[in-house]
Amino acid sequence: MADPSSYRPKPGQIPDSPGVYKFRDEHRRVIYVGKAKSLRQRLANYFQDLSGLHPRTRTMVTTAASVEWTVVSTEVEALQLEYSWIKEFDPRFNVKYRDDKSYPYLAVTLNEEFPRVQVMRGAKKKGVRYFGPYGHAWAIRETVDLMLRVFPVRTCSAGVFKNAARTGRPCLLGYIGKCSAPCVGRVTPEEHRELADDFCDFMAGRTGTYIRRLEKDMMAAAEEMEYERAARLRDDVEALKRAMEKSAVVLADATDADLIAVAEDELEAAVQIFHVRGGRVRGQRGWVTDKVENVDTAGLVEHALQQLYGEETGDSVPKEVLVPALPEDPEAVSAWLAGRRGSQVSLRIPQRGDKKDLMATVQRNAQQALGLHKTKRASDLTTRSRALEEIAEALGLDTAPLRIECFDISHLQGDDVVASMVVFEDGLARKGEYRRFQIKGFEGQDDVRSMHEVISRRFRRYLQEKERTGEWEEGPAPTGATATPTGAAPAADGPAPTGPVPAGPGQDPAAEPREDDGRPKRFAYPPQLLVVDGGQPQVAAAKRALDELGIDDIAVCGLAKRLEEVWLPDDDDPVVLPRSSEGLYLLQRVRDEAHRFAITYQRAKRAKRIRSSPLDAVAGLGETRKQALIKHFGSVKKLKQATIDEICEVPGIGRRTAESVAVALAAAAPATPAVNTATGEIIEEDDGGSTT
Numbered sequence: 001m002a003d004p005s006s007y008r009p010k011p012g013q014i015p016d017s018p019g020v021y022k023f024r025d026e027h028r029r030v031i032y033v034g035k036a037k038s039l040r041q042r043l044a045n046y047f048q049d050l051s052g053l054h055p056r057t058r059t060m061v062t063t064a065a066s067v068e069w070t071v072v073s074t075e076v077e078a079l080q081l082e083y084s085w086i087k088e089f090d091p092r093f094n095v096k097y098r099d100d101k102s103y104p105y106l107a108v109t110l111n112e113e114f115p116r117v118q119v120m121r122g123a124k125k126k127g128v129r130y131f132g133p134y135g136h137a138w139a140i141r142e143t144v145d146l147m148l149r150v151f152p153v154r155t156c157s158a159g160v161f162k163n164a165a166r167t168g169r170p171c172l173l174g175y176i177g178k179c180s181a182p183c184v185g186r187v188t189p190e191e192h193r194e195l196a197d198d199f200c201d202f203m204a205g206r207t208g209t210y211i212r213r214l215e216k217d218m219m220a221a222a223e224e225m226e227y228e229r230a231a232r233l234r235d236d237v238e239a240l241k242r243a244m245e246k247s248a249v250v251l252a253d254a255t256d257a258d259l260i261a262v263a264e265d266e267l268e269a270a271v272q273i274f275h276v277r278g279g280r281v282r283g284q285r286g287w288v289t290d291k292v293e294n295v296d297t298a299g300l301v302e303h304a305l306q307q308l309y310g311e312e313t314g315d316s317v318p319k320e321v322l323v324p325a326l327p328e329d330p331e332a333v334s335a336w337l338a339g340r341r342g343s344q345v346s347l348r349i350p351q352r353g354d355k356k357d358l359m360a361t362v363q364r365n366a367q368q369a370l371g372l373h374k375t376k377r378a379s380d381l382t383t384r385s386r387a388l389e390e391i392a393e394a395l396g397l398d399t400a401p402l403r404i405e406c407f408d409i410s411h412l413q414g415d416d417v418v419a420s421m422v423v424f425e426d427g428l429a430r431k432g433e434y435r436r437f438q439i440k441g442f443e444g445q446d447d448v449r450s451m452h453e454v455i456s457r458r459f460r461r462y463l464q465e466k467e468r469t470g471e472w473e474e475g476p477a478p479t480g481a482t483a484t485p486t487g488a489a490p491a492a493d494g495p496a497p498t499g500p501v502p503a504g505p506g507q508d509p510a511a512e513p514r515e516d517d518g519r520p521k522r523f524a525y526p527p528q529l530l531v532v533d534g535g536q537p538q539v540a541a542a543k544r545a546l547d548e549l550g551i552d553d554i555a556v557c558g559l560a561k562r563l564e565e566v567w568l569p570d571d572d573d574p575v576v577l578p579r580s581s582e583g584l585y586l587l588q589r590v591r592d593e594a595h596r597f598a599i600t601y602q603r604a605k606r607a608k609r610i611r612s613s614p615l616d617a618v619a620g621l622g623e624t625r626k627q628a629l630i631k632h633f634g635s636v637k638k639l640k641q642a643t644i645d646e647i648c649e650v651p652g653i654g655r656r657t658a659e660s661v662a663v664a665l666a667a668a669a670p671a672t673p674a675v676n677t678a679t680g681e682i683i684e685e686d687d688g689g690s691t692t
Contacts, residue, residue, distance in 0.1 A: 004061045008047045014040040019071040020081045022089070023064035030089035032060050035078040037329065039069050054294040055564065056579055060093045075332035076339065083306045095269075095289050095303045105132040105283075106140045108153075108200055113189055114161070114182045115196035117144055117153050124311065131203045132275075132283040146239045148178040150210070151199040154192065155179065202240070204277060204315070211240055255279050257320035258308070259350075259359055262300050263366035266564055267291055267585060270370035271304045274362050277318075286369045290579065302327035309340050317341035322350050322359055374589075383582055384427030390583030391529070394575050395568065397555055401529035402426055406590045407458075407542070408533040409439075409450045410598035416606045417445065419454040420598035423527075424590050436601045448537045455530070455545035462526055463549060526554060533591050535560040535567050535574075543569040559591045618657070618664045625652050629661070640665040 019039040023032040036042030046053075046061050053061065072078045086094055107120035111127025119137050124130060132140070144155065154161065156171055156179070164170050164183040174181035182192040202210055218233035259274045268290055275283035287304070295303070301323045309317050317340045327333045330347055337345040350356040388400035404424045411417040417439040423430040441453045530546075532538045539558035546554060557575075558567040564584065565574035577584035614636065615626050632650045633639040639647070639661070647658035 004047050004050070004064070007064070007066045009043070009067065014043050014069070015071055016040040017071050018073070018075050018078045019069050020078050020085060021067060021069040022085065022091075023060065023093075024066045024068070025063055026065040028066075030085070030091050031064055032091050032093040033082055033085045033089065035075075035082040037075060039071070043067065043069070055576060056093075056291070056294045059576070059579075063093075075329055076335045079306070079332055079336045083310045086306070087310070095291065095295055095300065104137045104140060105130045106144065106203065107131075108196055110193075110196065110200075114154050114192050117148075117155050117196075117199065129200050130316070145178075147199065147202065148173070149239045150214070150236045151195050151202065152178055152180040153196050153199050154182060156183075203282075211237060214240070255320065256318045257322055257355070258318050259322045259355075259362045260301060260304055260308075261324055261359060261362035261366040262297055262304070263363070263370040264291070264297065264300065265370070265588075267579060267588060268370065268373070269300050270366050270373060271300065272362050272366040272369055273304075273308065274358065274365075275318075276358075284365070286366070288369065288373050297325040298327050301325055302333060305333060305337070309337060313340055314342060317345060319344070320346045320348075322348065322355055324349065324359070324363070384586070387427055387582035387586040390577070390581055391587065394566065394577055394583060395529070395555060395557055397529070399528070401527070401555065403525060403527045404529045404531060404590055405458075405527040406531040406533065406594040407451065407454055408591070408594035408598040409447045409454070410595070410602040411445055412602065412606060416602055417450055418598060418602045418605060419450060420594050420601060421454070421458060422590065422594045422597055424586075424593075427586055429593060434597055436597065438605075447534065448541045451532055451534070451538045452541040452545045455532075455542045456549065459526075459546060459549050459551055463551075526551075528555065530554050530556045531587065531590055531594075532556070532558045533594055534558050535565070539567045539569055559587050564588065614665050614667075615661065618660045621657065621661070625650075625657075628652060636665070 016038050018035075018037055020033065020035045021039060021043060022030050025031050034042070046057065046067075050058050050062070070081065072081060085091075104119050104121050105124075107118055108129040108131075109116045109118070109127070110129050111125075119140050120128070120130070148155070152173075155173065156164070160171060161183050164174075164181075168184055170179065170181035170184050170186070173179035174184070174186070180187045180192055180195060182189065187195075198210065214233050214237045218230050218237065221227075221230035221233060255276060256278070257276045259276065261272050263270045263272075268288060271287045271289075273285050274281055275285075287307070289300075289303075305321070305323075305327070317337055319341075321337065326347070326349060334345055334347045337347065350359050385400075388402070391397070392400045402425060406422050406424075408420050409417065410420070419437040419439060421435040421437070423433040435458070437454050437457065439450045439453060442449060530542060532542050535558055539556060542558075543556050546552070546556065556569055559565075560567060560574070564579075565576055566584075566587065567574050577587075615621060615629070628650055629639055629647070630636065633642060644655065644658045644662050647653055647661055648655055653661075
């Protein structure tokens with residue numbers, strides 16, 4: 001690990017002008033490329049106190065051994081040079097998008113004497129007109145099959161074309177009218193090229209001209225009683241309309257635009273692009289990347305624009321590019337795009353109307369792409385095994401943690417404090433073993449104390465199971481080991497799950513049956529690794545709870561969300577896993593799942609409390625009679641002020657029930673009055689039960 005001060009440029013050595021800089025490691029390999037309006041100000045940010053740097057940036061500057069820069073005249077030149085260097089050096093700390101699939105294009109080889117229509121993948125070639133990309137190759141073939149009726153362009157390979165020219169016989173498509181057969185001289189090279197140009201114009205969105213021309217010819221043929229020709233033209237029109245229907249109109253006024261959306265989390269980002277030409281979606285593609293550098297949404301958008309248009313020129317760059325966030329220097333990026341296109345390019349965020357609605361659709365596609373990528377990554381056995389091995393190595397464990405339990409605390413300003421426990425076995429979630437807890441040992445907000453209580457309750461149950469089954473033979477139980485746990489939610493303390501349950505990690509499958517049914521109880525299996533959502537205080541609380549119970553064979557760590565650092569008990573410094581580490585990715589998934597499960601329970605509990613009423617305490621009072629009481633008196637406040645005789649006047653309410661209602665309302669604690677924070681006035685309930 002290098003000390004950045006060892007290669008920091010001297011004061012005044014860095015120019016205060018636009019430029020591009022490179023960080024190199026000790027082997028002279030370029031590890032990061034960046035650009036700046038002012039090289040002096042930007043590079044100074046990398047040489048501040050390491051504790052103030054983002055973990056990704058800190059890793060980069062400590063890996064580097066030198067920095068160098070190139071001054072340019074304008075910010076547009078800096079953008080172009082940055083893109084060129086990223087392509088040339090492939091730096092490890094730069095965001096690099098990778099296609100989540102190899103997208104097929106519909107290509108027309110205008111660089112040949114007889115242009116050919118075909119499906120192409122991979123790098124684009126000079127002199128070839130591309131349309132797309134498409135999600136599937138079969139979608140291209142269906143479109144081409146419809147259009148060949150009207151534009152019978154060559155689709156055969158060079159070998160088939162030469163063989164037909166040698167024998168003087170066209171292929172099957174030539175016989176059925178879906179190829180103009182230039183191989184046997186039915187059309188001249190000029191006529192065939194005109195067909196190819198018309199094909200390209202139609203695919204580019206200029207559709208109305210050809211359909212109107214065919215309809216005019218059809219009507220003329222019908223008037224001249226050439227009914228067979230009119231029927232062929234009618235079928236041609238229908239074929240073109242069906243081809244157009246395959247890409248629905250999404251934007252009015254024949255708009256040409258690309259829409260770019262980004263979905264991201266702490267470690268990865270997915271980009272989706274919709275290519276709209278002539279108001280229709282002509283193509284879609286997507287990328288996924290690891291966030292190996294400290295970059296926000298605007299930075300991800302700028303990197304996507306560079307990769308998308310870095311090799312494009314002319315009409316391949318649309319007139320309008322819609323993005324979720326503008327790059328740091330939108331004017332420079334717009335000027336660079338305009339240079340690639342040869343005319344003005346609008347770069348902006350859609351604010352309203354159809355374009356904003358379509359951007360929302362692109363955003364949903366990006367979210368789905370990121371979720372699908374994570375699902376595929378998590379389901380891969382080799383990847384999961386590597387993740388567990390990396391965790392074991394980073395935490396100094398003897399074996400890979402086959403069972404991981406993670407705990408999280410959730411509350412709303414100290415109210416409705418709950419906790420969650422999620423279980424991952426062999427890198428996969430075991431949702432049937434998730435548990436949730438209510439914190440009842442104390443009132444108020446204290447995440448550390450809450451964590452201690454939950455860990456204690458969970459492992460008391462584990463020790464009780466060992467003691468009951470005779471597996472624990474170490475003499476008297478530690479203090480609190482046999483105490484009855486309190487406060488667990490029904491989901492935590494309910495009946496054992498039904499159906500066969502396999503032996504957990506470290507559990508003997510041939511152990512004694514559990515009571516009469518032979519099934520293990522809910523807290524019977526211990527984890528090899530206990531993860532808490534938080535930093536040093538939460539980790540210390542969890543370790544203290546285990547120590548008090550005499551448990552010393554379970555590893556404990558915490559994952560702090562802000563910097564994704566792994567904390568171990570009694571360590572002053574965190575363990576920092578590489579951003580591309582599969583181990584960190586698995587720990588993050590476990591932590592995020594625990595957070596999701598906890599906050600879902602907390603919200604449900606809060607919603608139930610908000611919907612509660614003092615009338616809920618009245619035995620035998622159903623929902624219908626509750627509504628009747630509220631409807632009769634107008635509010636709970638007025639009902640509380642009513643006498644028993646007045647309550648008896650409500651249909652369906654007898655005297656005994658009225659007395660129970662009066663007692664329940666009298667026993668209910670008065671609600672804390674709401675206060676207007678602007679004026680300090682107490683907001684009273686009005687007669688209708690609302691506030692004024």
